[in-house]
Amino acid sequence: MKDAVLERVVIDDPKAGIFRVNRRAFTEPEYLELEKARVFSRCWIYVGHESEVPAPGDFRSRRVAGRPIILVRGDDGEVRVLLNTCTHRGALVCRQPKGNARTFQCPYHAWTFNSQGELIGVPGESSYSPAFDRKQFALGRPARTDSYRGFVFMCLDRTAPELSEYLAGAVEYLDLVCDQSETGMRISEGSQAYSVRANWKLLVENSIDGYHGLPTHQRYFAFLADSGVDLRGGLETSHQKALDLGNGHAVIEYLSPFGRPIARWVPTFGELAKARIEEKHRRLEERFGPERAFRISQTARNLLIFPNLIINDIMAVTVRTFFPVTPDYMEVNAWNLGPAEEDIEDSTLRLDNFLTFLGPGGFATPDDVEMLESCQRGFANREVEWSDISRGMTREHPSISDELQIRTFWRRWHDLLVGPHVRRSRKAA
Amino acid sequence: MHINELPGRSEVEDFLYREAALLDEWRLEEWLTLLTDDASYQVPSTDSPQGDPRTTLFLIADDAVRIRSRVKQLLGKSAWAENPPSRTRRLISNVRILGAEGANILVTANFAVYRMRYEQVDSYIGHYEYKLVRVGADLRIRERRAILDNECLRPQGKISFIL
Numbered sequence: 343m344k345d346a347v348l349e350r351v352v353i354d355d356p357k358a359g360i361f362r363v364n365r366r367a368f369t370e371p372e373y374l375e376l377e378k379a380r381v382f383s384r385c386w387i388y389v390g391h392e393s394e395v396p397a398p399g400d401f402r403s404r405r406v407a408g409r410p411i412i413l414v415r416g417d418d419g420e421v422r423v424l425l426n427t428c429t430h431r432g433a434l435v436c437r438q439p440k441g442n443a444r445t446f447q448c449p450y451h452a453w454t455f456n457s458q459g460e461l462i463g464v465p466g467e468s469s470y471s472p473a474f475d476r477k478q479f480a481l482g483r484p485a486r487t488d489s490y491r492g493f494v495f496m497c498l499d500r501t502a503p504e505l506s507e508y509l510a511g512a513v514e515y516l517d518l519v520c521d522q523s524e525t526g527m528r529i530s531e532g533s534q535a536y537s538v539r540a541n542w543k544l545l546v547e548n549s550i551d552g553y554h555g556l557p558t559h560q561r562y563f564a565f566l567a568d569s570g571v572d573l574r575g576g577l578e579t580s581h582q583k584a585l586d587l588g589n590g591h592a593v594i595e596y597l598s599p600f601g602r603p604i605a606r607w608v609p610t611f612g613e614l615a616k617a618r619i620e621e622k623h624r625r626l627e628e629r630f631g632p633e634r635a636f637r638i639s640q641t642a643r644n645l646l647i648f649p650n651l652i653i654n655d656i657m658a659v660t661v662r663t664f665f666p667v668t669p670d671y672m673e674v675n676a677w678n679l680g681p682a683e684e685d686i687e688d689s690t691l692r693l694d695n696f697l698t699f700l701g702p703g704g705f706a707t708p709d710d711v712e713m714l715e716s717c718q719r720g721f722a723n724r725e726v727e728w729s730d731i732s733r734g735m736t737r738e739h740p741s742i743s744d745e746l747q748i749r750t751f752w753r754r755w756h757d758l759l760v761g762p763h764v765r766r767s768r769k770a771a
Numbered sequence: 772m773h774i775n776e777l778p779g780r781s782e783v784e785d786f787l788y789r790e791a792a793l794l795d796e797w798r799l800e801e802w803l804t805l806l807t808d809d810a811s812y813q814v815p816s817t818d819s820p821q822g823d824p825r826t827t828l829f830l831i832a833d834d835a836v837r838i839r840s841r842v843k844q845l846l847g848k849s850a851w852a853e854n855p856p857s858r859t860r861r862l863i864s865n866v867r868i869l870g871a872e873g874a875n876i877l878v879t880a881n882f883a884v885y886r887m888r889y890e891q892v893d894s895y896i897g898h899y900e901y902k903l904v905r906v907g908a909d910l911r912i913r914e915r916r917a918i919l920d921n922e923c924l925r926p927q928g929k930i931s932f933i934l
Contacts, residue, residue, distance in 0.1 A: 439818060531819050532816035533819075533828065535818065535922075535923035536929065537923075538928055561850050569836075677828065686825050689826050693824060693826075697830075702830055702928065702929040703829075703930040705840075708930075711852065712929075712931075713851065
């Protein structure tokens, strides 16, 4: 692709308040190839949560950035990411989605690896020359692996910054989510594995888009109103903000219109739950003081960790990640995250609240999926070249229904695609 | 319930076929009349088909209030995922009456549900686990669990109609 074409795929003119994305970015295979090389192979990518592998030998095998990997807690207690391909001839050494194993044995020629990825068994090893060294045949690892408060990331670029530096301002928001728990957050069993017939960047936009809420999710808000939830507070402006958190990460934060298991009671939770929710709020005040307790419990946040991790701390906490397969098709995985100390009553309430809105059978997500697929079909009108993302651009304090958070994503995406030399020259200009 | 009081298979089949027809024809208000007042409708996640909805994330875990709301939404205009509505066609087979559990009649049946929308056909394959009860001369659904064999919802993407 010509550099000049790539440079003009995003038009960003803050003075004039113009921000446009050329729709080729959603439809053309050459952009996907660039994204694979310059976004997914360079950024820190979410792999899973430490709570998914609580005991030594516990593993989960999954695809991350197109690679089959194993998230495993070794017999030394350390959580690792191993590349799931035999170093001999390539077969998957782990073919179960989850379990507990002391070793991974390749079924093809029976090479055996321990839970730390070291090669510990080769049938007929004496047939190899003296140059054969088991140490060189340990299972592959991503260039970097690190975690923050249980969230495990990998990075395929050895020269990338440390994870803590990469996360930048997103750390404050991850802390707000994790501080709900006194003992640590946990991913519950059961994942929602689905797909959307649309470009992956449409789901990035949608996941942090405050503008679409009322029109797209009319039926969800009608359900809430029918259940006796007072929705007036949701539009109050004093507690809402949209922020660029650095490195492409962004967040919207707002007074929650929905009930929150930690800790905002609404009538749908039932009278019996009221005292428990109030007690949770009281504990937060004890631990953090009234101001932070209010923020943790009464405000909601939709957080993007660039490029493809969404942590939406809304009526429940969903962890959602997705990868492009083709320009017009993505695979999505979503989980429920909650405090590990929750008892069955708490978890019932949390999961119920999750399902009212979220997931492929919820009262909201299917309509999002419908809209994204609708956009993708609309892009076939190639004569209409641009999407507009300029809302609130000249405002000093953008609201959550403005599009600053979405522009934040696109600016970082564009910087990574055009490369640092263009970024430098644009800054100099 | 005594074993002699269990309904015969043909009565259960007639009931399930009628339910399938009401759903395929989007006669959802009529479908609601097949449910008890305390009915539940569940679709477990594809990776935890035998999970407990109190501790495991499901795809759908509706109590009676949410089932009624779901129907109201689907018959309204702003359930965009089903407006315009999908065409669906359900094939129900291998109906078995497994026994009784208190007043509940335990029934299982296989399903293949096809959804047609925007010139694409998506298939949902699995089995139902029903808890039916006898109300007067009729059967009613107290619990309806649709367990998918699909390993994930790809490329179906969503369960926006009643499965």
